[in-house]
Amino acid sequence: MSFDLENLVSDLDIRGAILYYKGNVESDTITRALDLVERKLLATREAPRLRKKVYNVLVESLQNLYHHSDRVPRGYHAARPDRFGLVVMEKIGSGYRVTTCNFVSGVRVKELEEKLTRINRSTPEEIKELYKDILNHQEITEKGLGGLGLLDIARKTGHRIDFRFKKYDNLNTAFRLTAVVAPL
Amino acid sequence: MEPIIIEGTPKTPSIKFDAREGVFEIKGRSIPENSVEFYKPLNEWLDQYMQVPLDKTVVNIRLEYFNTSSSKCILDVFKRLESIHRSKHDVEINWFYEEDDEDMLEAGEDYDSIIKVPFKMIEIIE
Numbered sequence: 001m002s003f004d005l006e007n008l009v010s011d012l013d014i015r016g017a018i019l020y021y022k023g024n025v026e027s028d029t030i031t032r033a034l035d036l037v038e039r040k041l042l043a044t045r046e047a048p049r050l051r052k053k054v055y056n057v058l059v060e061s062l063q064n065l066y067h068h069s070d071r072v073p074r075g076y077h078a079a080r081p082d083r084f085g086l087v088v089m090e091k092i093g094s095g096y097r098v099t100t101c102n103f104v105s106g107v108r109v110k111e112l113e114e115k116l117t118r119i120n121r122s123t124p125e126e127i128k129e130l131y132k133d134i135l136n137h138q139e140i141t142e143k144g145l146g147g148l149g150l151l152d153i154a155r156k157t158g159h160r161i162d163f164r165f166k167k168y169d170n171l172n173t174a175f176r177l178t179a180v181v182a183p184l
Numbered sequence: 185m186e187p188i189i190i191e192g193t194p195k196t197p198s199i200k201f202d203a204r205e206g207v208f209e210i211k212g213r214s215i216p217e218n219s220v221e222f223y224k225p226l227n228e229w230l231d232q233y234m235q236v237p238l239d240k241t242v243v244n245i246r247l248e249y250f251n252t253s254s255s256k257c258i259l260d261v262f263k264r265l266e267s268i269h270r271s272k273h274d275v276e277i278n279w280f281y282e283e284d285d286e287d288m289l290e291a292g293e294d295y296d297s298i299i300k301v302p303f304k305m306i307e308i309i310e
Binding site: 027030031034035047048052053060063067128131132135136138148149152155156 | 219
């Protein structure tokens with residue numbers, strides 16, 4: 001069987017998910033996904049603090065896909081080769097789990113792994129200081145600020161960010177990122 | 185100087201910068217994919233205002249959500265305000281956050297620690 005990004009989320013409850021999407025992640029796609037999730041969260045009467053955290057984490061996760069997905073590998077079935085990704089948002093216990101998957105160029109894997117490992121080894125105070133340092137000293141590009149989205153997710157969730165890579169071929173790797181937002 | 189007034193959208197905040205009153209407001213959500221494009225006219229407007237600022241400028245930030253790319257653009261707005269403050273003009277930034285929204289309070293505190301302009305944290309009780 002040929003590889004599909006869905007293979008990376010076979011352990012998740014896709015059928016019971018609050019949000020499931022696989023395809024091209026355009027600005028309109030993000031707007032629609034956020035609108036849908038916001039309506040669902042409001043309907044659950046979730047505490048505003050948790051609702052806002054979940055919404056924020058979803059915004060950064062979706063915009064990570066928008067800005068940082070690399071082109072899909074040659075031969076992979078996708079309507080369009082750029083900005084292709086998958087997102088699953090589930091209710092787990094009294095919290096929420098947001099998982100995104102996309103392809104990254106093989107040469108970016110080491111850098112991304114090091115960045116995430118560094119975040120996961122940092123204390124909340126170190127993450128806060130690193131966030132402020134990047135905010136104050138780095139120049140913004142059209143893709144945003146280097147790693148600020150991941151730091152923001154780590155800050156908002158207070159948990160380590162789960163990630164995994166699955167080599168697709170010599171040039172491309174599939175990447176999964178999972179953040180859990182639990183009530184405080 | 186003509187005021188700059190922009191209606192809010194689901195992803196961009198409403199803007200009202202009025203040079204005659206010296207009161208500037210950013211309100212709503214700031215989560216566009218391309219924040220630089222949205223904030224560019226604001227910062228250009230502020231570059232002009234900085235030449236002849238009023239004795240007192242009051243800035244009200246009432247954001248419900250903002251993404252990380254907006255966070256840098258908002259800092260750029262604050263850096264211009266800091267420059268006005270350095271030139272011996274009063275500048276006051278009111279950072280509003282909703283009750284229990286500690287993330288928004290922390291975001292305001294981040295800016296307060298970076299920018300040398302008086303910040304007021306104002307909790308909105310619903």
